[in-house]
Amino acid sequence: MSTNQWAIGIDLGGTKIEVALVNSSGLLHDRLRVPTDSKKGYKTILKQITETIHQLCDKNGNAIPSSVGIGIPGQISRSSGIVHYAPNLNWHEVKLEDDLSKMLDKHVSICNDVRAATYGEWFYGAGKNCDDLVCIFIGTGIGGGIISDGRMLTGCNNTAGEIGHMTIDLHGLECHCGNKGCFEALAGGWAIARDAQDMVRTDMKSGKILLAIAGNEIDKITAKTVSEAASKNDALAKKNIDNLADVLMVVQH
Amino acid sequence: MSTNQWAIGIDLGGTKIEVALVNSSGLLHDRLRVPTDSKKGYKTILKQITETIHQLCDKNGNAIPSSVGIGIPGQISRSSGIVHYAPNLNWHEVKLEDDLSKMLDKHVSICNDVRAATYGEWFYGAGKNCDDLVCIFIGTGIGGGIISDGRMLTGCNNTAGEIGHMTIDLHGLECHCGNKGCFEALAGGWAIARDAQDMVRTDMKSGKILLAIAGNEIDKITAKTVSEAASKNDALAKKNIDNLADVLMVVQH
Numbered sequence: 001m002s003t004n005q006w007a008i009g010i011d012l013g014g015t016k017i018e019v020a021l022v023n024s025s026g027l028l029h030d031r032l033r034v035p036t037d038s039k040k041g042y043k044t045i046l047k048q049i050t051e052t053i054h055q056l057c058d059k060n061g062n063a064i065p066s067s068v069g070i071g072i073p074g075q076i077s078r079s080s081g082i083v084h085y086a087p088n089l090n091w092h093e094v095k096l097e098d099d100l101s102k103m104l105d106k107h108v109s110i111c112n113d114v115r116a117a118t119y120g121e122w123f124y125g126a127g128k129n130c131d132d133l134v135c136i137f138i139g140t141g142i143g144g145g146i147i148s149d150g151r152m153l154t155g156c157n158n159t160a161g162e163i164g165h166m167t168i169d170l171h172g173l174e175c176h177c178g179n180k181g182c183f184e185a186l187a188g189g190w191a192i193a194r195d196a197q198d199m200v201r202t203d204m205k206s207g208k209i210l211l212a213i214a215g216n217e218i219d220k221i222t223a224k225t226v227s228e229a230a231s232k233n234d235a236l237a238k239k240n241i242d243n244l245a246d247v248l249m250v251v252q253h
Numbered sequence: 254m255s256t257n258q259w260a261i262g263i264d265l266g267g268t269k270i271e272v273a274l275v276n277s278s279g280l281l282h283d284r285l286r287v288p289t290d291s292k293k294g295y296k297t298i299l300k301q302i303t304e305t306i307h308q309l310c311d312k313n314g315n316a317i318p319s320s321v322g323i324g325i326p327g328q329i330s331r332s333s334g335i336v337h338y339a340p341n342l343n344w345h346e347v348k349l350e351d352d353l354s355k356m357l358d359k360h361v362s363i364c365n366d367v368r369a370a371t372y373g374e375w376f377y378g379a380g381k382n383c384d385d386l387v388c389i390f391i392g393t394g395i396g397g398g399i400i401s402d403g404r405m406l407t408g409c410n411n412t413a414g415e416i417g418h419m420t421i422d423l424h425g426l427e428c429h430c431g432n433k434g435c436f437e438a439l440a441g442g443w444a445i446a447r448d449a450q451d452m453v454r455t456d457m458k459s460g461k462i463l464l465a466i467a468g469n470e471i472d473k474i475t476a477k478t479v480s481e482a483a484s485k486n487d488a489l490a491k492k493n494i495d496n497l498a499d500v501l502m503v504v505q506h
Binding site for chain 1: 384385401404406408409413419420421422423424425432434503504
């Protein structure tokens with residue numbers, strides 16, 4: 001087995017670290033997932049990452065990866081390899097690329113997580129052979145990546161693609177970012193949960209299925225609850241999803 | 254005088270053709286403006302353009318331009334030199350670059366007018382030495398151009414930068430394009446006129462200055478009327494401009 005056949009890809013989140021062993025064709029060979037000890041701080045997480053990499057390589061015939069790529073939920077500088085701010089990890093100005101590179105004695109590349117996923121779709125997925133591509137990732141928040149004329153857009157501060165904070169409803173509800181009517185504030189996971197909770201509060205009778213799935217606690221209704229209720233044909237959940245579809249149609253246009 | 258010292262730049266609009274003689278430093282040397290005979294069709298306009306170029310060159314010591322650039326208010330293909338659609342000129346699929354090139358026996362480049370203006374600001378104006386730049390042009394409609402990481406964005410169909418048709422008010426007023434709440438439908442010249450006319454209809458007393466400037470015809474109130482009234486400290490016109498400023502703040506963010 002050649003020593004440069006393998007690479008490591010890491011998806012670092014506020015709740016889990018997922019480490020993947022990938023072959024030179026970009027195919028996933030194996031992976032490990034561990035919960036993030038985000039409260040214990042930067043150094044503990046670095047240790048978790050390196051230990052999980054070693055564990056995964058050991059498990060796969062002592063695979064020796066030639067390089068490591070890591071996706072970060074935050075604002076980074078690709079030129080300096082510094083994470084400026086990652087809210088879910090509570091990291092400010094950490095030299096992740098340097099630190100991890102020293103610990104692993106390997107080349108490490110950092111990238112915003114959503115931009116990393118966009119590269120994945122571009123090179124190996126839905127956007128293969130496309131020169132123009134927009135990826136929208138809807139989770140609790142909304143992020144994105146933009147390929148234009150065969151190049152990933154970065155923007156002047158490496159935040160191009162943050163389409164979750166485009167204003168699409170000038171007079172809309174407040175977003176976590178402080179503005180009003182952002183795409184994320186209308187269609188992100190937290191916004192879906194907020195709308196469903198409001199709907200149930202207004203009409204408890206129509207909300208009984210949503211409420212039952214959430215263990216009869218309105219505050220525990222999430223986007224997942226809405227999805228479950230909709231699959232059971234619940235009218236309120238389906239209305240919530242129709243509203244979401246309207247917003248997505250506007251953005252897609 | 255060297256034969257390749259000069260270039261011709263043309264701003265072709267629905268109401269006027271402006272032809273400029275530009276030196277090799279990109280500086281404007283002289284210009285001529287003629288009204289566009291847009292109702293007489295494509296061939297008449299081509300003739301107008303070539304005649305105006307000859308007139309301008311004759312006027313400037315028989316200057317011999319080495320090439321010609323022309324900005325078009327419409328959708329074009331740079332690779333084929335075809336204008337797909339220019340609504341104000343009523344042009345569909347015309348081979349402008351080829352046709353004009355033959356008539357002038359010179360190299361001709363066509364470009365969307367707003368993107369051409371963005372190149373101007375980038376090379377010689379407000380965006381000189383910038384790698385990231387957004388130009389917003391507010392006239393009757395709203396257009397734009399985007400420079401990202403030292404390159405003009407084109408988009409997959411050469412319409413990148415059409416920021417006038419971003420939705421910023423999901424439930425807003427209808428735009429000419431058929432969608433609702435586009436940036437242009439809130440802040441374009443025609444939207445400013447529509448809002449001012451509505452304000453005057455609702456409150457004729459407060460609208461008396463606007464009305465007087467427009468010759469006492471509500472339908473003749475334009476964005477220019479609003480600007481004139483505001484410079485006279487008219488409260489209604491100033492309210493209209495404040496609303497516009499709010500919209501621009503949202504887009505700028």
